[in-house]
Amino acid sequence: MTVLPTLFASQAQHDLPLHEQLVRTLRAAILAGHLPLHSRLPASRPLARDLGVSRSTVELAYGRLEAEGYLVRKMGAGSFVALAAVRPAPRQAQSAAGLSRRGQEMADGGACHDVPEVGASFASSQPDPRLFPQALWGRLMQQQWRQRAGDWMNYGDPQGLGELRAAISSYLVQSRGVVCEPDQILILTSSQQGILLATQLLIDAGDTVWVEDPGYPGARTAMESAGARVHPVPVDEEGLQPAGAHPRPRLIYCTPAHQYPLGVPMSLSRRMALLAEAERHGAWILEDDYDGEYQYDQRPLPALQGLDGQGRVLYVGTFSKVLFGSLRLAYLVLPRPLMAAFSRARAAVDGHSNQFQQAVTADFIRGGHFATHLRQSRLVYQSRRDLLLAELAEHCPALTPIHSGAGLQCAVQLPPGGEARWTAIANARGLGLRPLHQFHLAVPEREGWLLGFASLDNQTLRQLCRRLGQLMRTV
Ligand SMILES: Cc1ncc(COP(=O)(O)O)c(C=O)c1O
Numbered sequence: 001m002t003v004l005p006t007l008f009a010s011q012a013q014h015d016l017p018l019h020e021q022l023v024r025t026l027r028a029a030i031l032a033g034h035l036p037l038h039s040r041l042p043a044s045r046p047l048a049r050d051l052g053v054s055r056s057t058v059e060l061a062y063g064r065l066e067a068e069g070y071l072v073r074k075m076g077a078g079s080f081v082a083l084a085a086v087r088p089a090p091r092q093a094q095s096a097a098g099l100s101r102r103g104q105e106m107a108d109g110g111a112c113h114d115v116p117e118v119g120a121s122f123a124s125s126q127p128d129p130r131l132f133p134q135a136l137w138g139r140l141m142q143q144q145w146r147q148r149a150g151d152w153m154n155y156g157d158p159q160g161l162g163e164l165r166a167a168i169s170s171y172l173v174q175s176r177g178v179v180c181e182p183d184q185i186l187i188l189t190s191s192q193q194g195i196l197l198a199t200q201l202l203i204d205a206g207d208t209v210w211v212e213d214p215g216y217p218g219a220r221t222a223m224e225s226a227g228a229r230v231h232p233v234p235v236d237e238e239g240l241q242p243a244g245a246h247p248r249p250r251l252i253y254c255t256p257a258h259q260y261p262l263g264v265p266m267s268l269s270r271r272m273a274l275l276a277e278a279e280r281h282g283a284w285i286l287e288d289d290y291d292g293e294y295q296y297d298q299r300p301l302p303a304l305q306g307l308d309g310q311g312r313v314l315y316v317g318t319f320s321k322v323l324f325g326s327l328r329l330a331y332l333v334l335p336r337p338l339m340a341a342f343s344r345a346r347a348a349v350d351g352h353s354n355q356f357q358q359a360v361t362a363d364f365i366r367g368g369h370f371a372t373h374l375r376q377s378r379l380v381y382q383s384r385r386d387l388l389l390a391e392l393a394e395h396c397p398a399l400t401p402i403h404s405g406a407g408l409q410c411a412v413q414l415p416p417g418g419e420a421r422w423t424a425i426a427n428a429r430g431l432g433l434r435p436l437h438q439f440h441l442a443v444p445e446r447e448g449w450l451l452g453f454a455s456l457d458n459q460t461l462r463q464l465c466r467r468l469g470q471l472m473r474t475v
């Protein structure tokens with residue numbers, strides 16, 4: 001508990017009333033794991049003395065946090081934390097295991113929030129494996145193995161298989177507005193690997209990296225483990241807001257096609273402003289286009305990379321959402337001067353991606369099956385998105401979708417105080433809600449959930465929305 005006076009002093013916002021400052025400090029401490037679930041808070045009198053505020057200020061703050069579901073107050077026993085942290089504070093036992101500081105950062109940070117089981121709750125933002133042409137994929141694998149097994153048993157080029165690079169390049173040019181040629185493509189195991197490589201190669205310890213807030217925790221972990229100063233930049237309805245009093249960045253990480261997790265596409269004027277800002281600071285931009293293929297209501301804007309006349313944008317894409325997650329194939333599109341270094345670094349990390357799966361994926365794209373699969377799966381996901389919105393409007397009218405025009409998941413906003421109150425109860429009943437505060441670095445202004453819908457069939461989707469509505473009405 002001794003951490004509270006320090007946190008309170010370091011987070012002081014003098015334009016706010018004292019009780020409001022204390023509410024924010026305590027909320028942030030709970031979310032960050034400084035105050036673990038079920039831990040007892042200091043009684044109001046000693047805490048008021050330690051913080052140099054009146055006892056009624058502490059009482060007011062505790063009362064607010066109880067109403068919001070962060071605390072429970074038990075007569076005669078005290079006040080207890082009622083919400084589990086999203087990013088638990090480092091545990092002493094882990095630190096004692098002899099990990100490096102970098103290793104500890106990586107172990108504490110975590111990456112992808114996806115769950116292994118799909119199709120059962122709102123927790124997954126993975127595609128529906130039932131929509132994937134499994135038999136066709138099996139035939140392509142057999143063909144490749146019959147014809148070229150010997151080739152696929154040898155080590156391969158760290159940059160990736162030429163035929164896959166050519167297939168990806170023409171797809172990106174035609175469909176995503178990326179300007180590139182096959183020699184600018186580096187095949188990877190995952191976009192997470194691309195983020196990690198870009199961070200390792202472009203960032204020195206102590207350099208500032210801008211990340212979207214809220215944003216993708218996997219990117220943050222990669223950057224923190226490289227010793228970067230991760231600077232949160234707020235997101236509004238046009239995407240990341242580059243204007244403002246931000247420290248000079250060396251790298252800017254963003255998700256312009258479909259902001260993770262809020263879903264907003266970055267407007268064209270914001271894209272131009274971001275490129276100008278990167279140029280002014282001499283910074284790199286890492287554009288993560290993780291599921292931008294699934295746009296339902298309007299044609300996607302061209303990739304930031306395609307608007308960049310300066311060679312500052314690195315574009316990372318993945319097959320995890322458009323084919324299947326365990327394929328472990330992704331790619332970086334690099335400004336030419338970076339390719340040799342990235343290719344050598346990629347070889348130093350893990351050699352190269354699986355040759356055989358690269359060849360099958362190239363056949364899948366070149367044979368037109370990728371375009372067909374995207375078209376068909378997009379239609380199904382769009383109808384599931386429509387059903388989700390209709391069911392939420394009927395059963396959960398307190399929820400407001402933030403942006404639902406794209407992707408495999410949809411962020412919804414909640415009335416204040418609802419997130420902490422409902423999440424734990426709903427998740428104990430298997431609904432798999434991901435609270436938006438999980439994705440924030442700064443104390444969140446808004447509350448809500450990220451709801452994965454793409455892998456849910458209509459019946460499951462209806463049941464989940466009804467159960468959620470019932471719970472919100474009764475708890
Ligand atoms: C924003 C974002 N980037 C990257 C990824 C990870 O993709 P991959 O499986 O290729 O590492 C995810 C996964 O959900 C994501 O949400």
